[in-house]
Amino acid sequence: MPDFQKIISQVYQGLEPMPNTGKVANYIPELAHVPPQKFGIHLLEMNKRAHSVGDAQELFSIQSISKVLSLAMAMAAIDEKVWERVDVEPSGDPFNHLSLLEQENGIPRNPLINAGAIVIADILVSELKKPKEDFLEFVHQLSGDNNIAYDEAVASSEKSTGFKNFAAANLLKSYGNLKNDVEEVLDFYFYQCSLSMSCAQLCDTFYLFINRGVCKQGTQHLSLNQIKRINALMLTCGFYDEAGEFAFEVGLPGKSGVGGGIVALLPEHFCITTWSPVLNPKGNSTKGMAALERITTLSGLSIF
Amino acid sequence: MPDFQKIISQVYQGLEPMPNTGKVANYIPELAHVPPQKFGIHLLEMNKRAHSVGDAQELFSIQSISKVLSLAMAMAAIDEKVWERVDVEPSGDPFNHLSLLEQENGIPRNPLINAGAIVIADILVSELKKPKEDFLEFVHQLSGDNNIAYDEAVASSEKSTGFKNFAAANLLKSYGNLKNDVEEVLDFYFYQCSLSMSCAQLCDTFYLFINRGVCKQGTQHLSLNQIKRINALMLTCGFYDEAGEFAFEVGLPGKSGVGGGIVALLPEHFCITTWSPVLNPKGNSTKGMAALERITTLSGLSIF
Amino acid sequence: MPDFQKIISQVYQGLEPMPNTGKVANYIPELAHVPPQKFGIHLLEMNKRAHSVGDAQELFSIQSISKVLSLAMAMAAIDEKVWERVDVEPSGDPFNHLSLLEQENGIPRNPLINAGAIVIADILVSELKKPKEDFLEFVHQLSGDNNIAYDEAVASSEKSTGFKNFAAANLLKSYGNLKNDVEEVLDFYFYQCSLSMSCAQLCDTFYLFINRGVCKQGTQHLSLNQIKRINALMLTCGFYDEAGEFAFEVGLPGKSGVGGGIVALLPEHFCITTWSPVLNPKGNSTKGMAALERITTLSGLSIF
Amino acid sequence: MPDFQKIISQVYQGLEPMPNTGKVANYIPELAHVPPQKFGIHLLEMNKRAHSVGDAQELFSIQSISKVLSLAMAMAAIDEKVWERVDVEPSGDPFNHLSLLEQENGIPRNPLINAGAIVIADILVSELKKPKEDFLEFVHQLSGDNNIAYDEAVASSEKSTGFKNFAAANLLKSYGNLKNDVEEVLDFYFYQCSLSMSCAQLCDTFYLFINRGVCKQGTQHLSLNQIKRINALMLTCGFYDEAGEFAFEVGLPGKSGVGGGIVALLPEHFCITTWSPVLNPKGNSTKGMAALERITTLSGLSIF
Secondary structure, eight states: OOOHHHHHHHHHHHHTTSOOOSEEOOSSGGGGGSOTTOOEEEEEETTOOEEEEESTTSOEEOGGGHHHHHHHHHHHHHGGGGGGTSOOSOOOOSSOHHHHHHHTTTOOSOTTSHHHHHHHHHHHHHHOSSHHHHHHHHHHHHHTOTTOEEOHHHHHHHHTTOHHHHHHHHHHHHTTOOOSOHHHHHHHHHHHHTEEEOHHHHHHHHHHHHTTTBOTTSOBOSOHHHHHHHHHHHHHHTTGGGHHHHHHHTOSOEEEOTTSEEEEEETTTEEEEEEOOEEOTTSSBHHHHHHHHHHHHHHTOOOO | OOOHHHHHHHHHHHHTTSOOOSEEOOSSGGGGGSOTTOOEEEEEETTOOEEEEESTTSOEEOGGGHHHHHHHHHHHHHGGGGGGTSOOSOOOOSSOHHHHHHHTTTOOSOTTSHHHHHHHHHHHHHHOSSHHHHHHHHHHHHHTOTTOEEOHHHHHHHHHHOHHHHHHHHHHHHTTOOOSOHHHHHHHHHHHHTEEEOHHHHHHHHHHHHTTTBOTTSOBOSOHHHHHHHHHHHHHHTTGGGHHHHHHHTOSOEEEOTTSEEEEEETTTEEEEEEOOEEOTTSSBHHHHHHHHHHHHHHOOOOO | OOOHHHHHHHHHHHHTTSOOOSEEOOSSGGGGGSOTTOOEEEEEETTSOEEEEESTTSOEEOGGGHHHHHHHHHHHHHGGGGGGTSOOSOOOOSSOHHHHHHHTTTOOSOTTSHHHHHHHHHHHHHHOSSHHHHHHHHHHHHHTOTTOEEOHHHHHHHHTTOHHHHHHHHHHHHTTOOOSOHHHHHHHHHHHHTEEEOHHHHHHHHHHHHTTTBOTTSOBOSOHHHHHHHHHHHHHHTTGGGHHHHHHHTOSOEEEOTTSEEEEEETTTEEEEEEOOEEOTTSSBHHHHHHHHHHHHHHTOOOO | OOOHHHHHHHHHHHHTTSOOOSEEOOSSGGGGGSOTTOOEEEEEETTOOEEEEESTTSOEEOGGGHHHHHHHHHHHHHGGGGGGTSOOSOOOOSSOHHHHHHHTTTOOSOTTSHHHHHHHHHHHHHHOSSHHHHHHHHHHHHHTOTTOEEOHHHHHHHHTTOHHHHHHHHHHHHTTOOOSOHHHHHHHHHHHHTEEEOHHHHHHHHHHHHTTTBOTTSOBOSOHHHHHHHHHHHHHHTTGGGHHHHHHHTOSOEEEOTTSEEEEEETTTEEEEEEOOEEOTTSSBHHHHHHHHHHHHHHOOOOO
16 A cells, blocks of 8 residues: 555645635535635545544534435435435536426435435434434444534524525425425434534544445444445535546545535545635535545556 | 407307316315316406306406516516516426526526516515505505405415425525515415406406506506516416417417416407316416417407 | 608617627628628508618518518418427527427427428428429519529528538437438528518518518418417517517517518508617627617507 | 356346347347347456356447547547547436537537547547548457458448437537538448447457556557546446446446447456347346346445
């Protein structure tokens, strides 16, 4: 295996001075306050050796990265029945997600776009006794870190401004693909997205996806088959309308969030998280994308 | 002028025995109870002579026909400023109205589709002191009939099932094209649509559109120019995805509602309302469309 | 009736000095050479009295205005069977005409958009012995002017650059909605569009649409019913994506062409043609639209 | 490594008796004659050990599988400049490929859909002296088999019926994204698609994609970086609108063709080709998809 500490330090030093000219996510008011120069990288090897550089221990809002965790919990609960309500195809479309929902009769394209993740949230609201507590407990188990918590200010900030998510949830409801109340499902969904985590905590939490379903604490949460499916979805659908670009440039399954975080992984080798809040026009972290491209080039490691 | 009583009676007798094989609107539960065999026609000449046949005095839910009245009230209030927030083009699209809204950045295609009418409702909520009372008062003034009332059961029925309208309103809100709260605007919108009126009352109310803006009671509510614009919108946008078909077959400005009503008019000649609750697949009254086609053929009167 | 000569002169004088800042059609190279300051108006009353101002006797390329004439000839030939292959709804969509064709299985939205007019051209190629000669003869009969001719340079210019029309014709062919060869149909279509006519000649030719199907020479070419349907189509579909705007501002059935011409008419009253080559972003003559809006405002005449 | 001969034999025996109830491709008349019961599997390991079962030596029309080979040749010629004219995102859309082209101004979504492959064909027509001969020579070099040939009957069959491809090429031309003549580019494209090859020959030809760019004959044709990018594209875009499904179920980069062939591969491990002409509604071989899903399940091998 390559010297990962050397590689991530080198990439960090190369990118750190670059100007942060893009935009920090501002559609959720709370996220607009994050300093744009923040930058951290954390890499956790299959053998549990960890490597860190920059702001890798600092908490940020994981946002859409949480969709992978809620999907994992839903598959643990009802397995393949998830696919009766959401598809597994890339959305491919930069501008009309609700349109796709209309054209396809309320079946979201995949569980990693907002409409799909709202359906997954609905499943968890149906399956879990105390959805918020149980989901947080699931993250605690995966990571082994009970300090991970929701950020209530972010959750309520999104609740009062997330009109597109209310539109999506109501549209799903009109097609019969939302079993619980719109308000209840979105309340859970906004909390799920508000999780505050560091690069290091995210690597710990995602360790099961490189380790055949066994988490860093040693518990088997999902089958190998389920893990492979989630990894495939991250590769084809994990980066909004840049999924093809990310597969093409980086060649790893991964998931980004508008908080500026990206988790990516090479099964049975390593999991890596980057954080830099400035986003490109497609909503993915600019420096994070660049860092991962360079790290896979330098290490020569990718799934392809 | 032709003998209208004879013409509408003849058309009524020809169509009345036809089987009512289509569907009554059922997406609003309250509307599903209306007997499908109901059928009425009322025609009001410019000279105020009235002609009636069948169930023309019976109340039904006017639904989308109300969009013409709310548009008229909004134009009376802010005139051309309406067009800063809604366009005047046919939507043309049978299946993805929300998609159009996404593609066109939250500007609805016209004020006679749901999204557009919700923007008009938002304008009225901003402009009127007591929106529900003031709008009802406007209808009373136009018609000269203070008995016209909202049907609270229909309004609350739609409120609890109108998820597509909630989706549209939230999408508008996300684009900044809804100034008031979603709940408040839709509450007014559902009341507006719930008006219970008869064919005769609708003809009385729409009289100003054939009489250069002067209502049947003799008051000028809108300018001739405003009336012409509303009539043009009815012609190009009044029949969901069948606007072209209606212009082609009937050749009159008009507006339909899922309650089975249709109002159509020939400026400076007559206004006509039909009611038959069974709808064609595009959501327009089957017998109403047929009746109007025959009446314009028999009378030889159309705008073309 | 108003003093039309006075009205059109007044409107001409008001608009003539306005700068011609938009673009002349340049997608057909031959059209790019037309001087942008050209401006003419011609109005022909039902009583055959004619009024002219500016370059109303000068020839220009009528382009899409020809679609109304080919539709009229196709209806004269096979009447309602036309509607088995083309719909009568507004297209409503500024940017994806081929997309609509894909979504609707090769049935164009209406006969006044390119794809629909190509289907009409295909019908004429099937029905006519010598399509080009017979169509020109039809125009000669309507206008009473045998000098009207195709512009071969324009036709061949479009033939060598009209890739979108080749795309549309091949797509129609793939859906089985083109019976003859793509090359043959488009050859006829490009000739039809290349007709060179003056404002005065266009008014003469379109006279039958205000005169219940009887042309200026006194021959009944189409039934009143057919005329009404074509007039309805002009109103709902005659101005690309500005059909609603034109109905709203002008209130007359009409048809524009990228050569800068517009024909509009009030049945049983008058036919009017404007020509000014500078186009707005939607492909309609800027001064022509403005002139027609002012003329209907000044005269108080419209179908609404 | 698992016992591949045993695995493919077992899968073959399980699937062979299944009824062939779907449809053989019939949009190219020549392909409609292929017996639906044909079924073959061939697997070539990185160490060049080969395993075969069923009709694995029989020739079939590779059709869209050729798009990977033309892309490889174009990247060898102009490398990253390819991406100035075609994107790398999944198309995601089952029904309106031309629509996407319109919405995205003539830049095809990726090189493995028809419009994208036509742009690649245009690049090769520009770059190669004798496009058909040179491309065939490239395939001969990769495979080491000079017997591989075009099927002229298939090429001319598609030429006379491929109206959608003519539509796509003309649309590309209208956006300036086709440098050569439509006829010339499509002639090359139809020949490229008409290649007749067996499962065994396809594995030999695709060997470079599992061997870091070095073909089975030992020549380096592409860089490791180029190979990784093509493999990523196969994963995200190789199966029409089922790319997500294939990644999800099989977990390997691959490419299908309407002739019923599928090539899939695990870099540095093996390449596999299946052939069964009956297609599912999305245009991919039904038995081929099922066989690959079972083989990766039994072997436990995938990129995830």
